[in-house]
Amino acid sequence: MNEQVPEAMSWSTENCTISRTMEILGDKWTFHVLRELFVGVRRFEDIRTRAGVPRQVLTDRLAALIERGLIRRHPYRLPGQRERYEYRLTQAGLDLYPVLVAMIQWGDQYLPLDGGPPIEARHRGDCNAHVTVVLRCEAGHEPTPRDVVLRPGPTAKPRALAG
Amino acid sequence: MNEQVPEAMSWSTENCTISRTMEILGDKWTFHVLRELFVGVRRFEDIRTRAGVPRQVLTDRLAALIERGLIRRHPYRLPGQRERYEYRLTQAGLDLYPVLVAMIQWGDQYLPLDGGPPIEARHRGDCNAHVTVVLRCEAGHEPTPRDVVLRPGPTAKPRALAG
DNA sequence: TGGCTGAGTCTGTCAAGCGGACTTATCCTG
DNA sequence: CAGGATAAGTCCGCTTGACAGACTCAGCCA
Numbered sequence: 001m002n003e004q005v006p007e008a009m010s011w012s013t014e015n016c017t018i019s020r021t022m023e024i025l026g027d028k029w030t031f032h033v034l035r036e037l038f039v040g041v042r043r044f045e046d047i048r049t050r051a052g053v054p055r056q057v058l059t060d061r062l063a064a065l066i067e068r069g070l071i072r073r074h075p076y077r078l079p080g081q082r083e084r085y086e087y088r089l090t091q092a093g094l095d096l097y098p099v100l101v102a103m104i105q106w107g108d109q110y111l112p113l114d115g116g117p118p119i120e121a122r123h124r125g126d127c128n129a130h131v132t133v134v135l136r137c138e139a140g141h142e143p144t145p146r147d148v149v150l151r152p153g154p155t156a157k158p159r160a161l162a163g
Numbered sequence: 164m165n166e167q168v169p170e171a172m173s174w175s176t177e178n179c180t181i182s183r184t185m186e187i188l189g190d191k192w193t194f195h196v197l198r199e200l201f202v203g204v205r206r207f208e209d210i211r212t213r214a215g216v217p218r219q220v221l222t223d224r225l226a227a228l229i230e231r232g233l234i235r236r237h238p239y240r241l242p243g244q245r246e247r248y249e250y251r252l253t254q255a256g257l258d259l260y261p262v263l264v265a266m267i268q269w270g271d272q273y274l275p276l277d278g279g280p281p282i283e284a285r286h287r288g289d290c291n292a293h294v295t296v297v298l299r300c301e302a303g304h305e306p307t308p309r310d311v312v313l314r315p316g317p318t319a320k321p322r323a324l325a326g
Numbered sequence: 327t328g329g330c331t332g333a334g335t336c337t338g339t340c341a342a343g344c345g346g347a348c349t350t351a352t353c354c355t356g
Numbered sequence: 357c358a359g360g361a362t363a364a365g366t367c368c369g370c371t372t373g374a375c376a377g378a379c380t381c382a383g384c385c386a
Contacts, residue, residue: 006202006203006204006205006209007203008199008202008203008204008213009204009209009213011281013195013198013213013214013215015276015281016198016281016282017266017267017270017271017274017280017281017282018194018198018263018266018267018270018282019195019198020270020274021266021267021269021270021274022191022194022195022266025266026190026191026194027189027191028185028189028190029343031181031185031189032176032182032185035176035179035181035182036171038313039169039170039171039313040169040170040171041169041171041172042169043363043364044363044364044365045362045363045364046169046172048364050171050172050175050176050322051176052176054343054344054345055345055364055365055366056343056344056365056366056367057342057343057344058365059364059365059366069273078362078363080353080354081352081353081354081361081362081363082351082352082353082362082363083352084352084362084363084364085364092273094308094309095269095272095273095308096269096308097298097308097311098261098265098268098269098296098297098298098308099262099265099266099269100181100313101298101311102261102262102265102296103180103181103184103185103188103262104180104181104184105261106184106258106259106261106262107180107181107183107184108180109258110232110255110258111180111183111184113178113318114318115317115318116316116317116318117180117316117317117318118174118178118179118180118315118316118317118318118319118320119179119180119181119313119314119315119316119319120313120314120315120316121311121312121313121314122300122311122312122313122314123300123302123304123306123310123311124306124309124310124311124312125310127300127302127304129300129301129302129304130300130301131298131299131300131301131306131311132298132299132300132301133261133265133296133297133298133299134261134296134297134299135260135261135264135294135295135296136294136295136296136297137285137286137290137292137293137294137295138292138293138294138295139286139290139292141286141290141292143286143287143290143294145257145258145259145260145261146257146287147286147287147288148260148264148284148285148286148287148294149284149285149287150201150202150263150282150283150284150285151282151283151284151285152281152282152283153279153280153281153282153283154278154279154280154281155276155277155278155279155280155281156281156282157281159213192374206332206333207332207333207334208331208332208333211333217374217375217376218333218334218335218375218376219334219335219336219374219375220373220374220375221334222333222334222335241331241332243384243385244330244331244332244383244384244385245331245332245382245383245384246383247331247332247333248333327386328385328386329384329385329386330383330384330385330386331382331383331384332381332382332383333380333381333382334379334380334381334382335378335379335380335381336377336378336379336380337376337377337378337379338375338376338377339374339375339376340373340374340375341372341373341374341375342371342372342373342374343370343371343372343373344369344370344371344372345368345369345370346367346368346369347366347367347368348365348366348367348368349364349365349366349367350363350364350365350366351362351363351364351365352361352362352363353360353361353362354359354360354361354362355358355359355360355361356357356358356359356360
């Protein structure tokens with residue numbers, strides 16, 4: 001372990017899980033769209049007006065999210081109108097909840113508003129308690145961020161070092 | 164509660180914590196840069212080559228992250244060279260660990276690679292166990308994503324409904 | 327003096343986002 | 357059946373930002 005060359009410099013980012021996840025989520029609008037679905041807004045026009053997404057971008061992102069399996073189209077019909085489609089989270093989409101909650105938690109801590117948060121994650125039903133996210137290791141400890149390290153896993157690819 | 168008009172449609176996204184957090188993080192490259200810092204790569208050239216960020220974009224994102232207080236510049240000097248600066252996470256930056264771990268966890272589940280993950284979060288030191296993120300409410304339960312709801316908080320802003 | 331190196335800035339090209347107008351399909355009303 | 361309403365798009369032209377590649381700058385060393 002030489003401080004001059006961090007260990008990470010010797011492996012590649014090519015197949016990095018974070019990169020691959022960000023291919024799907026790492027876009028300004030995609031996350032806005034997901035937020036709408038998480039709070040229960042599922043229709044094209046509603047998502048568009050509430051999130052302020054340009055129509056074309058919304059069309060595009062919805063298609064991408066369907067293709068990636070995070071959401072699916074679901075038919076509905078308002079009385080006196082023709083059948084249309086709304087968009088709902090799949091299990092894969094729902095499983096992004098920890099990411100969302102972690103972001104809200106960070107925002108509440110570092111970008112607080114006077115008077116409290118504008119949005120809260122709560123345990124559904126009678127409990128109704130505030131929900132947060134905690135780091136936990138398989139041995140049952142709950143390490144602080146400083147006690148966590150990111151290390152190369154079994155499929156980490158070596159990387160040619162310049163020089 | 165009318166299925167036709169989701170509750171969320173009656174409040175605004177204007178001051179939403181997720182939006183405000185995404186102002187900072189919701190950018191393809193910002194997250195790549197943060198990943199490099201999390202794995203211990205701290206120098207301009209190293210970040211640039213490992214993450215593949217265009218120079219100008221890197222300059223720009225580093226400046227934004229400094230301004231937002233997620234990282235700071237730190238002087239260093241290699242033997243026989245002049246003093247330069249590297250970039251390190253502040254406490255605010257480090258506290259994004261849950262977001263990062265949540266993303267890795269989701270990616271490991273829904274975008275798995277044959278042979279296992281290329282990157283792993285572990286408990287630093289002797290423990291070395293795999294670290295994940297769990298949802299937990301203040302009452303001590305650990306709800307599944309389906310048992311969590313996002314609700315307006317004390318500072319949620321009402322929103323004019325069209326029609 | 328001149329070259330090396332890390333950390334940038336400068337420049338022209340090209341893709342993407344953007345707002346606003348237009349389109350489509352179906353239902354209801356007259 | 358003509359005409360209007362509505363949700364969910366598509367089309368169009370403009371502007372912004374990303375991008376690659378060349379250039380700059382400051383200190384150190386031979």
